[in-house]
Amino acid sequence: MAYDLEEQEQIDSLKDTWKKYGNLVTWLVIVCLGGYAAWTYWNTYQGNQSLQASQLYEEMQKSVTSKDNAKVQRAAEDLKEKFPRAAYAPMAALVAAKSAFDAGDLKVAKTQLQWVADTAKVDEYKAIAKIRLAGIALDEKAYDEGLKQLSGSFPAELEADVLDAKGDIYVAQNNIAEARTAYKAALDKMSEKNPGRQSLQTKLDAVGGAAETKVVSK
Known part of the structure; x- marks a missing residue:
């Protein structure tokens, strides 16, 4: 070409x-x-x-x-x-x-x-592990260790579980005021559809923190 x-x-x-x-x-x-x-x-x-x-x-x-x-x-x-x-x-x-x-x-x-x-x-796996470690610490009466595991930041979807676990430890320490605060905060963060709400409400009632009745204005 x-x-x-x-x-x-x-x-x-x-x-x-x-x-x-x-x-x-x-x-x-x-x-x-x-x-x-x-x-x-x-x-x-x-x-x-x-x-x-x-x-x-x-x-x-x-x-x-x-x-x-x-x-x-x-x-x-x-x-x-x-x-x-x-x-x-x-x-x-x-x-x-x-x-x-x-x-x-x-x-x-x-x-x-x-x-x-x-x-x-995965943060969710780490969080679940820490919550379960706190549960074992509670069984062993190692309360400070349990609270240490529950310190720091956690994924939003597990914050209610963390607060619930903290409440359990506070009850074991006979720190009822802190337990009531933790349970209330956990209930506020927990989804209405979460099957754990009833159990959490029972705990809150047991420490004298029954949920306040909401008044709807007309």
Whole structure:
């Protein structure tokens, strides 16, 4: 194919550019493709990791059903060790904590919960772990430790549970005024549809803090 003078000059210029920078361009393309391949591999790897983690989590649930605490703990440790970044790891630790608690092993239960509180990426998981740690502290009469677990900020949807747990500790300390304040605040933050409202209202009534009757002006 014949080219006019201007086109030929552009082609010659392109050839000169390629001679000077061709290897650089090639490497840039390879780097870009390599980066894309790595990204694709990582996503595939993550998908495989999630699948394997979910399968192990399902097996752990079977052990929960059969009340085999030893197997539950082994499965939870496997998930934490092999898939620490997967969402199933903190979920498994929370389940393992409940299993240990039911089996009367408070030491293991606290260890599992503390792992979630220290390492979970999801704030809700961390909050649940702290609330449950506070509950165990209440059972052990370690009231200051329980209140320490409930200090700081928490996700809005769990603030009512935190206040409820604080109220329980205040009652155990015979600090009725603080308990009443905590229960009232918890009730204010709790959704009307929350099944825990009735239990919370009963606690509030028990400490002399029955909800005030609202007067609707006509």
